[in-house]
Amino acid sequence: ETGVTQSPTHLIKTRGQQVTLRCSSQSGHNTVSWYQQALGQGPQFIFQYYREEENGRGNFPPRFSGLQFPNYSSELNVNALELDDSALYLCASSLSGEYGEKLFFGSGTQLSVL
Amino acid sequence: QKEVEQNSGPLSVPEGAIASLNCTYSDRGSQSFFWYRQYSGKSPELIMSIYSNGDKEDGRFTAQLNKASQYVSLLIRDSQPSDSATYLCAAQSGGSYIPTFGRGTSLIVHP
Numbered sequence: 001e002t003g004v005t006q007s008p009t010h011l012i013k014t015r016g017q018q019v020t021l022r023c024s025s026q027s028g029h030n031t032v033s034w035y036q037q038a039l040g041q042g043p044q045f046i047f048q049y050y051r052e053e054e055n056g057r058g059n060f061p062p063r064f065s066g067l068q069f070p071n072y073s074s075e076l077n078v079n080a081l082e083l084d085d086s087a088l089y090l091c092a093s094s095l096s097g098e099y100g101e102k103l104f105f106g107s108g109t110q111l112s113v114l
Numbered sequence: 115q116k117e118v119e120q121n122s123g124p125l126s127v128p129e130g131a132i133a134s135l136n137c138t139y140s141d142r143g144s145q146s147f148f149w150y151r152q153y154s155g156k157s158p159e160l161i162m163s164i165y166s167n168g169d170k171e172d173g174r175f176t177a178q179l180n181k182a183s184q185y186v187s188l189l190i191r192d193s194q195p196s197d198s199a200t201y202l203c204a205a206q207s208g209g210s211y212i213p214t215f216g217r218g219t220s221l222i223v224h225p
Contacts, residue, residue: 031211040122042202042215043158056212090157094211101211102148105157 004093004106012112013081021076021109023091031055032074033103034066035090043090049074078111086113116141118205120216127223133190135219137203140184144205147179148213149188152200162188193223 005024013019025032031050035043045058049068063079072093078085088110092103117140127133135149146165150158164170164177164186176189186205190197200220204213 033212035215040217042118042120042217045212045214048212050211056210058212101146101206101213102160102163103150103158103213105159108157 004091004104006089006091006106006109008109009107010110010112012114014114015081015083017081017113018077018079019081019111021078021089021091021111023074023076023093023106025072025074025091025093026104029093029095029104030072031094031101032068032072033092033094034074034076035092036060037088037090037108039087046076081113083113086111116144116205116207116214118203118214118216120201120203120219122217122219124220124222127193127221129193129195129223129225131193131223133193133197133221133223135188135190135201135203135221137186137188137205137216138184139186139203139205139214141205141207141214142181142184143207144184145208146206146213147177147186148204148206149175149177149186150202150204150215152202152218154199158202190221193221195223195225197221198223 033048034046047057149162152158162177178187200218202218203216206213
């Protein structure tokens with residue numbers, strides 16, 4: 001059973017640029033969630049995809065967008081990068097169960113915006 | 115707005131002691147609760163889940179839930195230096211697939 005993998009692990013961009021982050025979900029999982037974690041803060045929910053459809057969205061502007069592919073892998077795209085977008089971006093896969101969503105996180109992508 | 119509150123710490127305990135981590139949540143509709151451990155520079159890892167009032171034990175970890183008080187706690191017995199990490203509490207409402215995370219409590223276990 002393969003775990004959740006994310007790429008790249010680190011990324012440096014300048015303000016105004018665009019970035020794409022990638023995530024492969026754990027084998028057998030059909031749901032992918034993306035979180036942003038600033039230093040010293042808890043993960044903040046960006047959005048979730050279930051079977052290629054957006055299944056919920058947090059309080060993030062439209063320049064944060066995503067995709068889920070038929071193999072359940074996913075992309076997070078951020079346009080017009082701002083300095084405050086510097087954070088650890090976490091992808092988590094899950095398989096919905098009766099008693100809630102146990103998330104399995106990837107190792108994250110550390111994004112620095114200069 | 116659904117909120118999960120945790121004291122950011124750090125909580126410092128000696129090796130072998132019991133570490134007690136606390137969390138409160140604002141949404142009375144929350145039904146599922148999770149504790150994640152996050153080592154510095156790493157991603158969160160699920161260590162406990164609890165859904166019913168009372169205690170749930172798993173090895174050295176005990177999760178406690180009191181829905182009337184909207185309170186969740188995690189006890190770590192016989193704390194080890196390797197337990198030093200940030201512990202994230204998360205709450206999820208019934209019918210929602212999206213947990214809300216607290217900011218985490220930093221735990222330091224010193225030899």
